[in-house]
Amino acid sequence: xxxxxxxxxxxxxxxxxxxxxxxxxxxxxxxxxxxxxxxxxxxxxxxxxxxxxxxxxxxxxxxxxxxxxxxxxxxxxxxxxxxxxxxxxxxxxxxxxxxxxxxxxxxxxxxxxxxxxxxxxxxxxxxxxxx
Amino acid sequence: xxxxxxxxxxxxxxxxxxxxxxxxxxxxxxxxxxxxxxxxxxxxxxxxxxxxxxxxxxxxxxxxxxxxxxxxxxxxxxxxxxxxxxxxxxxxxxxxxxxxxxxxxxxxxxxxxxxxxxxxxxxxxxxxxxx
DNA sequence: TGGCGCATGTAATGTTATTACATCAATTGC
DNA sequence: GCAATTGATGTAATAACATTACATGCGCCA
Numbered sequence: 001x002x003x004x005x006x007x008x009x010x011x012x013x014x015x016x017x018x019x020x021x022x023x024x025x026x027x028x029x030x031x032x033x034x035x036x037x038x039x040x041x042x043x044x045x046x047x048x049x050x051x052x053x054x055x056x057x058x059x060x061x062x063x064x065x066x067x068x069x070x071x072x073x074x075x076x077x078x079x080x081x082x083x084x085x086x087x088x089x090x091x092x093x094x095x096x097x098x099x100x101x102x103x104x105x106x107x108x109x110x111x112x113x114x115x116x117x118x119x120x121x122x123x124x125x126x127x128x129x130x131x
Numbered sequence: 132x133x134x135x136x137x138x139x140x141x142x143x144x145x146x147x148x149x150x151x152x153x154x155x156x157x158x159x160x161x162x163x164x165x166x167x168x169x170x171x172x173x174x175x176x177x178x179x180x181x182x183x184x185x186x187x188x189x190x191x192x193x194x195x196x197x198x199x200x201x202x203x204x205x206x207x208x209x210x211x212x213x214x215x216x217x218x219x220x221x222x223x224x225x226x227x228x229x230x231x232x233x234x235x236x237x238x239x240x241x242x243x244x245x246x247x248x249x250x251x252x253x254x255x256x257x258x259x260x261x262x
Numbered sequence: 263t264g265g266c267g268c269a270t271g272t273a274a275t276g277t278t279a280t281t282a283c284a285t286c287a288a289t290t291g292c
Numbered sequence: 293g294c295a296a297t298t299g300a301t302g303t304a305a306t307a308a309c310a311t312t313a314c315a316t317g318c319g320c321c322a
Contacts (some may be wrong), residue, residue: 007300019144026278040303045279061192062251064278064309085245098239098258105214105254112225113259114216120193122251124234128244138269158308173273178309181269195278195309 003054012036013047014068017057022091023065058082060093062122070095081105083121089130134185143167144178144192145199148188153222154196193226193253201226212236215256220261 005013012084017024024032026044038044048066051057058067063086071079081102085094101121109116137145147163148155155163157175167177179197182188187249189198212233216225232237232252240247 002248009301028216032248037193041279042281042300042303047299051214061253083239085240085243088248094243094245096239098235100235101232104229105252108214108227108229108232109254109256110214112216113262114218114225114254114256115257115262117219118254120251120253120255121236122192123240123245123247123249124251125240126246129244131244140270156309172310173272173312175268177269 002054007047007050009038009043010047010050012038012043014051014056017051017066017068020068022093023055023060023063023067023086025063025065029066055079058084058095060084060086060122061120062124064095067095081119082119083123085123085125085127087127087130088124089126092127094127132175132214134187137179138178140169140174141178141181143169143176146183148182148197148199151199154191154194154198154217156194156196156226160197174246183226190224191215191217191253193217193249193255198224198226200225212252214254216256216258218258218261220257223258225258247258 012033013029016029026041026048029048030038030041030044033044048057048059052059052066056069058069059065060067069082079097080099081097083096083098083101085096087093105119106116143164144160147160150206157179160179161169161175163171164175179188179190183190183197187199187200190196191198200213202229211230212228214227214229214232218224218225236250237247
């Protein structure tokens with residue numbers, strides 16, 4: 001029960017995100033795909049919903065934008081918590097994962113008897129080149 | 132150079148957030164303050180900008196909403212990273228701070244030569260009561 | 263008293279996301 | 293075969309969130 005074949009719209013959206021340098025808003029994706037027959041936001045949002053569900057794409061909450069997952073393989077199983085650095089200068093987004101943070105958050109949340117469904121970690125700032 | 136006196140609009144917005152149980156969107160705040168003369172979104176957003184700057188209010192990125200800071204005192208100095216659990220059931224938001232996570236993130240980010248300006252940590256899920 | 267800084271007021275617009283409803287194709291059960 | 297179901301799609305309209313642009317008022321002080 002891994003990732004199913006992508007539908008046409010899902011493939012188009014995935015392609016747009018994969019070819020982009022950085023994150024794209026839903027409406028930017030829509031504009032990129034007008035030539036391929038996209039007319040309405042919903043076509044993008046529906047595809048994004050599925051891609052998010054399959055773990056192929058991440059949503060950046062602080063940007064209202066989306067990026068292709070940078071994990072080269074293996075969207076079959078959960079990668080746990082994903083964190084991002086986001087450069088205000090050049091827009092570059094770097095995805096990373098860390099066991100230690102994951103475990104620490106897990107402990108803190110468990111202490112509240114809170115049940116985690118989704119964790120967002122986003123760090124805004126400036127990358128090495130844009131410092 | 133701490134928090135200056137709040138202006139009228141800032142006080143009104145701060146009051147609305149303080150009296151609310153949970154987070155409020157800017158437009159919800161606007162509606163609450165119509166009776167006090169608020170007419171336009173910008174009146175709310177301008178006040179929120181200042182309150183965020185003073186550290187009296189936090190923005191929840193994954194909700195596009197705002198909460199009063201739960202720290203009882205001491206908005207004079209930076210509290211470092213703030214994290215939140217957000218219950219999908221009852222909407223309850225709990226703010227917390229953790230040295231260990233802060234340091235770990237700091238180390239990871241330093242390894243990228245990334246300069247942090249703002250860190251967002253939001254955990255969506257269900258609280259004890261809504262599990 | 264004129265200029266400056268800053269809070270404010272108002273309108274218009276821009277951006278992001280969802281609801282509602284209709285159609286179409288593949289699959290399943292009878 | 294042929295309803296019934298499920299899931300992807302298309303389209304329009306609207307809702308929700310946020311900003312730009314421009315004008316006004318008010319205290320301060322050189």
